[in-house]
Amino acid sequence: MTVVVKVGGARAVDPEGALADVASLTEQGEDVVVVHGGSTKVDDTLERLGIEPEYVETPSGVVGRFTDEATMEVFEMAFGHLNTQLVAGLQTQGVDAVGLNGVDGKLLYGPRKSAVRVVEDGKRKIKRGDHSGTIKQVNSDLLGSLLDDGYTPVAAPPMAGKDEDEIIPVNTDADRSAAAIAGALDATLVLLTDVEGVYEDPDDSSTLIESVETDEGWDALEAAAEGFMGRKIMAVEEALSEGAPEAVVADANADAPITSALDGSGTHVHASALADDVDDTQEVDA
Numbered sequence: 001m002t003v004v005v006k007v008g009g010a011r012a013v014d015p016e017g018a019l020a021d022v023a024s025l026t027e028q029g030e031d032v033v034v035v036h037g038g039s040t041k042v043d044d045t046l047e048r049l050g051i052e053p054e055y056v057e058t059p060s061g062v063v064g065r066f067t068d069e070a071t072m073e074v075f076e077m078a079f080g081h082l083n084t085q086l087v088a089g090l091q092t093q094g095v096d097a098v099g100l101n102g103v104d105g106k107l108l109y110g111p112r113k114s115a116v117r118v119v120e121d122g123k124r125k126i127k128r129g130d131h132s133g134t135i136k137q138v139n140s141d142l143l144g145s146l147l148d149d150g151y152t153p154v155a156a157p158p159m160a161g162k163d164e165d166e167i168i169p170v171n172t173d174a175d176r177s178a179a180a181i182a183g184a185l186d187a188t189l190v191l192l193t194d195v196e197g198v199y200e201d202p203d204d205s206s207t208l209i210e211s212v213e214t215d216e217g218w219d220a221l222e223a224a225a226e227g228f229m230g231r232k233i234m235a236v237e238e239a240l241s242e243g244a245p246e247a248v249v250a251d252a253n254a255d256a257p258i259t260s261a262l263d264g265s266g267t268h269v270h271a272s273a274l275a276d277d278v279d280d281t282q283e284v285d286a
Contacts, residue, residue: 001031003262004181004182023090023093036086039065045078057119061230067131071131096151101156102159104142106139106160108139108160112162113170138183140184175232190266197209197249201224202224212270236249
């Protein structure tokens with residue numbers, strides 16, 4: 001079994017338990033690909049540099065960071081630092097980890113979006129100057145070669161954005177990056193975050209949705225996913241539609257969080273739950 005685990009970048013997420021669990025799984029012979037986020041690190045760095053982060057809302061209601069040129073430079077710096085730290089942490093645990101970003105070997109590749117559709121003051125507008133992209137291809141051969149040779153890839157945005165005849169680094173969402181990789185490898189996707197899973201009532205942890213296997217269950221899951229969780233459910237949908245057999249949203253701070261998720265904790269979504277139509281209207285990556 002191959003597992004793609006996304007370690008969240010939220011302030012409340014401690015990656016140490018996940019790193020120890022990756023070490024345990026690889027010791028047991030499992031193939032693991034780690035994908036990480038870093039939104040908090042990006043925001044903190046922007047603040048230190050006196051740059052105000054800008055968030056925009058898409059027509060579909062999803063809120064994401066608008067990545068201009070200055071923000072993109074900070075993004076590369078922050079994610080590079082985090083990647084190195086996670087690789088070092090895994091190597092400390094005895095894992096032969098290799099750090100990659102989406103530009104390396106065109107691991108994550110697709111068109112750059114120089115403009116995005118947004119909603120401002122109730123009106124739809126086109127906002128130009130964006131440095132984000134949409135993943136269309138994953139270099140699964142690169143990941144497969146590393147896994148076959150005993151390495152554990154640690155991957156993250158930015159992605160390789162095609163801009164006319166140029167390849168440039170552009171921002172893309174880390175959850176959706178993990179989803180694209182899981183789909184390409186036909187792997188189970190585990191999205192670790194700072195809550196136990198998806199709740200029917202976002203304010204009540206006792207309403208955890210444990211398993212989703214039908215169209216009706218999927219509709220209920222989408223209706224329950226508010227705020228940041230909406231982006232994760234979008235990633236779940238993309239992973240399952242591209243070949244992942246199962247996706248799990250689970251607590252990063254649980255004991256052995258990946259193993260716990262694979263054993264049944266969190267919200268488990270099966271490929272059988274997907275409706276025929278996949279929403280591909282997302283316009284902002286963050």
